[in-house]
Amino acid sequence: MNPKHPSESLTILTDLVLPSETNPLNNLFGGELLARMDRAASIAARRHSRRIVVTASVNHVAFNRAISLGSVVTVEAKVSRSFKSSMEVFIDVWVEDRESGNRTKANEAIYTFVAVDDTGRPVEVPAIVPETELEIQRFEAALRRKQLSLLLAGKIKPSDATELKALFL
Numbered sequence: 001m002n003p004k005h006p007s008e009s010l011t012i013l014t015d016l017v018l019p020s021e022t023n024p025l026n027n028l029f030g031g032e033l034l035a036r037m038d039r040a041a042s043i044a045a046r047r048h049s050r051r052i053v054v055t056a057s058v059n060h061v062a063f064n065r066a067i068s069l070g071s072v073v074t075v076e077a078k079v080s081r082s083f084k085s086s087m088e089v090f091i092d093v094w095v096e097d098r099e100s101g102n103r104t105k106a107n108e109a110i111y112t113f114v115a116v117d118d119t120g121r122p123v124e125v126p127a128i129v130p131e132t133e134l135e136i137q138r139f140e141a142a143l144r145r146k147q148l149s150l151l152l153a154g155k156i157k158p159s160d161a162t163e164l165k166a167l168f169l
């Protein structure tokens with residue numbers, strides 16, 4: 001399998017915030033944003049693997065800024081690292097200023113997807129070669145995040161989380 005670049009999986013979803021998607025403060029529901037991020041991230045993972053993908057975990061979500069009714073919201077997702085069958089996808093959320101058109105970062109999240117065959121069994125995915133400085137940073141930290149996610153899910157022992165331990169020792 002030929003390695004790919006993160007840019008090959010780049011997925012951009014732009015949409016409005018409608019009244020049915022807001023809370024009593026007239027801001028976008030967190031759950032609606034999670035769903036938009038999941039959709040964009042799953043397309044990115046499919047673009048990287050060209051396989052069926054399932055969400056294995058949501059590793060990190062930061063709702064740093066409320067997004068108000070009528071906002072134009074852009075969700076950008078890109079595979080930051082692939083392992084054997086799993087892919088880490090980074091999602092950046094931007095809000096566009098109505099008048100100037102300037103974009104402000106509102107939120108970010110990191111999801112993990114696993115490529116599977118028709119019976120749901122994990123299958124191998126292409127390796128990834130990061131290009132930009134940000135892609136390299138995200139690639140290098142991804143193994144640590146994978147180990148943390150597996151540790152919290154009870155799928156590895158603390159003694160196997162070598163990258164995490166290296167942070168503290």
Ligand SMILES: CCCCCCCCCCCCCCCC(=O)SCCNC(=O)CCNC(=O)[C@H](O)C(C)(C)COP(=O)(O)OP(=O)(O)OC[C@H]1O[C@@H](n2cnc3c(N)ncnc32)[C@H](O)[C@@H]1OP(=O)(O)O
Nearest residue numbers: 042053054055056057083084085086112114122149150153
């Ligand atoms: C014309 C019309 C066409 C229509 C066409 C429609 C197509 C429209 C497509 C839309 C696409 C939508 C995409 C939505 C995606 C969902 O919303 S899917 C629904 C929600 N998710 C699920 O139901 C997943 C349920 N879980 C599972 O199936 C299994 O747990 C998994 C994720 C496959 C993992 O299976 P497992 O037995 O644990 O397998 P295992 O070999 O131990 O692990 C496999 C990999 O997962 C990793 N992993 C497992 N758990 C974790 C974890 N908690 N954290 C991090 N990594 C983990 C392992 O480390 C391993 O990684 P690699 O070292 O291989 O890279």
